[in-house]
Amino acid sequence: MKTSIFPQCLFESEEDYYKLTIIVPVYNEADNLIRLEKELLEYLKIASIPTKVLLVNDGSSDNSQQLIDAICYRNAAFSYILFDKNNGLSAALKAGFDVVNTELTGYIDADLQTSPNDFNLLLEHINDNELVTGVRANRKDSFVKNMSSKIANGIRRAFTHDGMDDTGCPLKIIRTCYAKNIPMFKGLHRFLPAMVLLQNGRVKQIPVQHFPRIAGEAKYGLWNRLLGPLLDCFAYLWMKKKYINYSIERTSE
Template sequence: MAYEFTIIVPVYNEEDNLLRVEKELLEYSKIASKKTKILFVNDGSKDNSQTIIETIVERQENFSYISFAENRGLSAAIKAGFDYANSELVGYIDSDLQTAPEDFNLLLEYIGEYDLVTGVRANRKDSFVKNMSSTIANGIRRAFTHDGMDDTGCPLKVIKTEYAKRIPMFKGLHRFLPAMILLQQGKIIQIPVQHFPRIAGQAKFGLWNRLIGPLMDCFAYLWMKKKYINYSVAKQSE
């Protein structure tokens, strides 16, 4: 039976989390509502992450990986996952596991009617500064995109792969995935999911990444919206 759902796990210097990722995603795959495979995307980690990933993939048949030659950023890792996915559905989760894999089943309940289903973190367990900067950044983004989403930074999403592969990714665009689905005339929805504090490893985003960077990315999105090519084929020859 072919895999129906690919979970992308971007990894950058997460050696302390990867065995827990293996355990939790293996447990999720046993209760998943779709036949699921896991794809690690190692974004040029400089610690022992790649060795651990290879060990995991050797012993788990539904785990696989790709590894970048150098660090290229979260958006690049997600795009690579989209490019390599061959299942009908694709999703992703951060390797810090601040969201719960079992909540993918909540999102998958809606993916038939919608083309992207994103989590929105309920009762976030982050610092005041992180929460406040995220709230401000999301407000600015909504003003530019009118996507109606409250938490596009939530690292728990499910997307129909045909839509994901048509997203013209650029650095920072992982925050604009719902808006990019709207550009394709797709339907989106947000669903509350669990959130947990980080218990290992280091956060990869600071104030600049969460606030100033996303503001600059909004202007890139406006350019993309103006230039975006979208078409549907009405008829073709046999």
């Protein structure tokens, strides 16, 4: 039986009550999902605004979906999307952006190398910004992973001029109307701040906690962290040149 930690019956609809949806892409994270459920439930109790969770199963080949089914069955604030095959992180985020019906959208990875509790830190700044992203302080990754990420972030900054130190940090809050206007393509999850800036939005980065992965396997190797993002930068430049952005001064109505 589903249980809810919020008195949702006091509101006319779910959309009237919840203000933030946290998207969690899942790909072969069976070893992390019970811990993920526990930590997200703890966060929902202290969240500064009413929050729900959307798990996006990116075609996992382990028993992640069985666990997701159970999690969503027993928790009213949890729901899921299941892909028929693995499509990648950008597709998982795009699917989440498409269905979210709350004013704000959050993003966190299922491996819990960042803490859901830090969403409250980001929320402190969302009133003055369209996207607030974490910056992983004192990263607990390997030397190779840290160096490849620093190089990749430097390359992206040179191409996008977004001023972001850690675009790959898997802890973000974005205004949903901006998220839905992002023309996602494979690899564009690395350019979310730049895509908000293209919409004349405001972005801010806030230091957040970082933890070592304690279960499951990392999904990205050196190619994904370094060479792949370099190629994505050229795709971003092409898209930026073609991007349509306008504002209407007035209409006849």
